[in-house]
Amino acid sequence: MTLEVVKQKSRGFICVNAHPEGCRVNVERQIDVAAAQPPAGRSDSHPISNVLVVGASTGYGLASRIAAGWGLRARTLGVFFERPPDRGRTASAGFYNTVAVHQRAKKDGLHAASLNGDAFSDDVKREAAEMIRKEFAPVDLVIYSLASPRRTDPRNGATYQSTLKPVGQAYSSRTIDLDSERVTEVTIEPASEQEVADTIAVMGGEDWKRWMEMLLEENLLASGARTLAYSYIGPEMTWPIYRDGTIGQAKKDLDRAAGELSATMSNRLGGRAWVSVNKAIVTQASAAIPVVPLYMSILMKVMQERGVEEGAIEQIDRLFREFLSGDGKMRTDAGGRIRLDDQEMREEVQSKVSGVWPTVTTENLHQVSDFAWFKRQFRNLFGFEVPGVDYSQPTEIDLAW
DSSP states (O other), rough: OOOOOOOOOOEHHHHHHOHHHHHHHHHHHHHHHHHOOOOOOOOSSSOOOOOEEEESSSSHHHHHHHHHIIHHHEEEEEEEEOOOOOTTTTOOHHHHOOOHHHHHHHHTOOOEEESSTTSSSSHHHHHHHHHHHHHHHHEEEEOOOOSSEEEEEEETTEEEEEEOSSSSSOOEEEEETTTTTTTEEEEEEEOHHHHHHHHHHHHHHHHHHHHHHHHTTTTTTEEEEEEEEEEOOOOOOGGTTTSSSSSHHHHHHHHHHHHHHHHHHHHSSOOEEEEOOOOOOOOOOHHSTTTHHHHHHHHHHHHHHHTTOOOHHHHHHIIIIIISSSSSSSOOTTSSOOEEEETTOHHHHHHHHHGGGGGGGGTTTHHHHHHHHHHHHHHTTTTSSSSOOOSSSSSEOOOOO
């Protein structure tokens, strides 16, 4: 046992360690949200009893695992790539999140299994298949929520690196320098064709398809099984760097993959695949995208004023209860996507954000936006500044599930 007082360590804006107790409290809060709702309706045609979540340790993937487990009492297998504790060094936040999930699942009598490894690799896919065959088969629902800056394709050995750039022409806009908290102008040069292709290889639909094809080949999917991948569209002001940028090209590839998977799954077992477009939330990835932290700081203030703010667990709990449970017809947009960003994209919300956007300066940043919330939410991801945690007390860092 290694008890330490864990103080936040940062490299610029980024936290480089994690607080296990803070992560546990974060997970417990999300579990309480899902468990507090009345039991979701069971579907005879589309039961959700065994769920695979690829990318299950943080953000929407973690929320998906929690909503499935504590909202539907489903058995869950989470796959992710997280750093364990090592010789006095704390584990990654996602590792501690998973420990907390297992601790609470054991207490509440839920079956939760986890696989820590490179989800892009064929070895991890095979290992997951064996775990599913022994503990879960058949799987009713697969959530693909993998977020990574790079991917090595096991079939050709190539390593691809994603980029955050516009496509076609340079893009200039307002942003926040996260270290100095100054509102500045940023200009980002356009991506090369290779950078676009590499970003699609990392964040597009190819690996999602490989997961589903493997599960089909191994006969590990239940009749009528469904799968979802998560995406984001956002407002037009962010489109040059997001929807029309390199990330957006990858997200459009997810749409393509969803269509191909739906056709295959429908023919093979009466299943379906969808992309779910979710609301903007603070993640390690979103903090790295120019323009987005400023947009989210304004958005949060506007949504809180109107009482329509939703975090990851609130959105995903709604996804499971309103879209995936019961026997009703799935509600989608014209592109066949599930839309959980309806509150963010309300006309009165976006109109207010658009009105505030050109007025923001370094001097009024904290008055017209909630950048303090953005910073707090970011540090919460690593278990810091979590209400109710006494950071002066030592905590166990050498944890395992």
